[in-house]
Amino acid sequence: xxxxxxxxxxxxxxxxxxxxxxxxxxxxxxxxxxxxxxxxxxxxxxxxxxxxxxxxxxxxxxxxxxxxxxxxxxxxxxxxxxxxxxxxxxxxxxxxxxxxxxxxxxxxxxxxxxxxxxxxxxxxxxxxxxxxxxxxxxxxxxxxxxxxxxxxxxxxxxxxxx
Numbered sequence: 001x002x003x004x005x006x007x008x009x010x011x012x013x014x015x016x017x018x019x020x021x022x023x024x025x026x027x028x029x030x031x032x033x034x035x036x037x038x039x040x041x042x043x044x045x046x047x048x049x050x051x052x053x054x055x056x057x058x059x060x061x062x063x064x065x066x067x068x069x070x071x072x073x074x075x076x077x078x079x080x081x082x083x084x085x086x087x088x089x090x091x092x093x094x095x096x097x098x099x100x101x102x103x104x105x106x107x108x109x110x111x112x113x114x115x116x117x118x119x120x121x122x123x124x125x126x127x128x129x130x131x132x133x134x135x136x137x138x139x140x141x142x143x144x145x146x147x148x149x150x151x152x153x154x155x156x157x158x159x160x161x162x
Contacts, residue, residue, distance in 0.1 A: 002077040073111040081118035096130040116154040132158035
């Protein structure tokens, strides 16, 4: 959903989808994921089979063809939240030291956005504020078809300096 929404913005000239699982990339390329219809066919999209967190921690970054390449935006939609990570190795990304490594992959005035399944987290917001010049946590309510009620997620948006 995040990648498709990004492609809806006419300013987006290229989109890297960093995916750790090769089969998931294959599902996209074969059109097996109806919620992502058109993503793989869009010429602006490039799938990169890699571990997002290892790429941030490493020396190459997200684009092995252009090591150290900087991006206008990085949109992270992978863990449940900064507190409830899918794998213990992800935890090193969320303190200021990990966030600084990510910020180094952004261009001046670049944007980092993170989807979280938890309410706004003051400690994570403080960590973001140590690295980025502006930080906001947006609560996004939505109709939840599984519960029949309403749920909410948090989207953190942080921007690097000029």
